[in-house]
Amino acid sequence: MRHFSKKLSSDFFEDLKQYIASYTEMRSEEHNEAVELAFSAMDECYESTAELPPVYAMPMARRGLVADAPINIDIADKEPSFCDNLFNIIDEKNIKDSTVYKRADIDRRLFSKIRSDSDYHPAKNTAIRLCLALELNIAETERLLESAGYCLSLSSTTDLVIRYCIEHKIFNIISVNEAIDYFSGKLI
Incomplete structure (x- = not known):
């Protein structure tokens, strides 16, 4: 650890530790929720495409149909x-x-x-x-x-x-x- 001027108090560092810990706990909860949501979405996607012919069940195959469509980019909206x-x-x-x-x-x-x-x-x-x-x-x-x-x-x-x-x-x-x-x- 480098040594700075020690202008910041121990109360400051304790408060900062709690601040970081609160984000860490929140991030862990959000991660678990996101994982559950992702698995749920994958299950729904699988179930909805399981009965379809392979060409419709594969998003990559459908993308090829619109690959030649022109892309319009308006520089004024930058x-x-x-x-x-x-x-x-x-x-x-x-x-x-x-x-x-x-x-x-x-x-x-x-x-x-x-x-x-x-x-x-x-x-x-x-x-x-x-x-x-x-x-x-x-x-x-x-x-x-x-x-x-x-x-x-x-x-x-x-x-x-x-x-x-x-x-x-x-x-x-x-x-x-x-x-x-x-x-x-x-x-x-």
Whole structure:
């Protein structure tokens, strides 16, 4: 374990342990329910197709019938990119770029690269650091991460620690990393 500043109290870590444990218990219950549901669906599918001729019982065979159908993709319906969303938030919050990249503890050149390339795809940790720097709530964080193709997983201890910190308005990168390190997670 790395040694950080010990700014976070033992009460903080106890509360965080309970938070993670509650998600672990919930995840276990949800997993059992999902497995039961999947088996039930498979049984229903088998029963409904058992009497049909083989060509109708096989979804792959039916897919071939529509494989030649044209695919229409409307580019105008494309969601805004991570960069578009990021800089909209920065503008709405009226924060200087320098404040954001300093709080996020990312290099000025990397931030400039993000600013200049609207299709830039950040690493997950970079996206999380920017969410923390902007002091986004959990819903805003999830939306911004989703626009980069990421999420805060309920099955990752590191992501649960980050979620906890955001929900408790702990946005300082060092404090968040200290909490992650306490659980031997990968620092952001």
